[in-house]
Amino acid sequence: MEPSTYTGENAAETRDMDAVARFYVKCALWLGVHDPVFVDAYFGPAAVQDEALTVTVPPDRIAGYAADLLATLDGIDPDHLEEAGRMRHTHLREMIRALKIRAGILAGENLTFDAETEALYGVAATEDDPAWYSELHAALDARLPGDGDLSVRYRAFMDSFVVPPDRLESVFAAAFAESRRKTAERLPLPAGERLEIGYAAGEPWEAFIRYLGNGTSLVRVNADLPVTVDRALAYACHEGYPGRHTMRTIREAALVRARGWIEYSVVTLASPLATVAEGAAVLGEEMIFPGPERARFFEEVLFPLAGFEQADADLFDAVVTASTALNLTGNARVARGHLGGALSREEACRLLQDVLLLEAEAAQVRLRLIEELRAYPVALAQGYRIVRDYVGGGADRWERFVHALTEPVLPGDLTSNGSPE
Template structure:
């Protein structure tokens, strides 16, 4: 077996697994003939697909020539594919075991005392009296973007994020995206990469969008987040030589794989890279708040609230851990999210529906961001060195490195 042969078999295996799980293939822009074969007839049995994954893992592990980074990428991705097939067959993973098998990291337990401390700090920040949860929701009501102004705010946010990204990353000449507004989804927004430097970014209007989320979604789904990550990988690796390297494994993106920890972690950390500290506050206060018809005087306090919400974001992991490991029933998991993520009951129920579908994937947002930030800082990309920070960040989102390769 050569790396090239293994890569072709990997792509076709991922497409075949996608017949059993509609959420598995996040993007595909390889040969249409391969997709047609995968979609023809009855789905291949899971047992046969798992055997194929194991064959590829064994074969690729014996290859000593060629590029080690390519082999390691394929081995990491295939290990996750094999684990996901096992789960589809009925194998029951613990939350931590599943996260490690799919995303190459074992999420540490965050004690409730950490969340309680963040809530205590929020108690001092939020105005009014009553519970922190109620006061948080009252403060959030003041920064919700009216539905009829969502598009104007989102377009302004993504235009600024794109301009800032273009100063540091060479994007394809075909760089393009389209925004769609949807309902009935368990997620708040999604980037569907189409190949050829093009994406469809969908925003879920079922979930009211607070001002911080407008900029978060623009940067996370677009620039320098998912759209840029996929476009740079396609440009550098998937495109045929001499433009790229002709590595066909980058024409498919299996969602439940270690690639997702890098994708989600960089998409979240990329917000901070593009809009560091006071720059984010200034842009939201001076541009986005007025566009939304909101009071700019709310911007500074809301920014302080969001700093504490970074800690409370890890409550999603602990709710998912307890729920998926059977230590919390549905009502208890929703109550945990209400208490520690400050969601309403309806928002907590929506988040648990996300966990029903995507399970341990939730770690990729918060833990992924933390691990990526730490790695970039170790490479000298600190907030005090913004140019270096961009260099390290762009190098990461245009490389095939996975969490193990980064020592995460």
């Protein structure tokens, strides 16, 4: 039984990008059955999802359908399209190409890790300088209280800033409220957008966000696991405002609803578009709380709510800055080394302990996540660098940031020209 009466082959007769996009969405949903991390969100028509998921389509067939869709797009001359159509044609091609590569990998095709990173995310996995980590370790060593093993001191310091469970709700509410207020000062949020924060217990995750469509996101925080106060603000900015929730509400309104581009109703974590989008979400905290503003927010708002000494806010902020940089780049380093074959599992765990200062059990958990996400940590680190360098420090930095956050943008779009269109 064929999973649909529409295929990439008969799309070539209509040369209709709407039809191509609709079938691409089905292919993405089919692939999500085999790859649980591929589809991060779907908020398109329920009928499309219901039709797609009535059958199970194997990865090799999905890859074949994607090849048909790419051939269809080859039959559409971009020069005959208006500017928006040309942009859609380019980006739809990159979405389908990444899906084809990912489906092929699941079907058994072999790519080197570096080739996989470039094919899926449109960026190269670069070598980093071990001395850079040493410099961050030296900075932490100079700031952290006490003597002895750096990782032990670091973990003890961070453990002292775990938010008590009975204060967790007020800390998260304040972090999300302030990040939303500061975001709304810089860009208009769609009418009716809403982010709901809830709390759970007995789950393996610390927190997660799910975009439900119609401008609504659901955040769930695990009250059973220790959450340091910086994580509340990081979630508020990266997942909420001006991060993923903001990005998806604006793109849903502007692309899916206003233009009818259904391909943006399925959000995948493997495409060159995801590289920029995720990089912009990571940069969001720095945009909303630049320079000393984050330390001041810790001191004046979050520390009192959590019951911490306000005098410790500057030191805490400095430690978090260093550890965030270690994690972003270190995760990518371990992913490339381990999945590229240069590091055994034991060596990768040791590197996570030595470089990211994780304890042994946490290193094992982190490595399992890296193995599941594969090249995504590299794309996240590279996407952050690309967006940060593109945004720069000039007077138009917010204009540039909003462009990278809210528009569908490829890595090359930000590195090949100097200003947003």
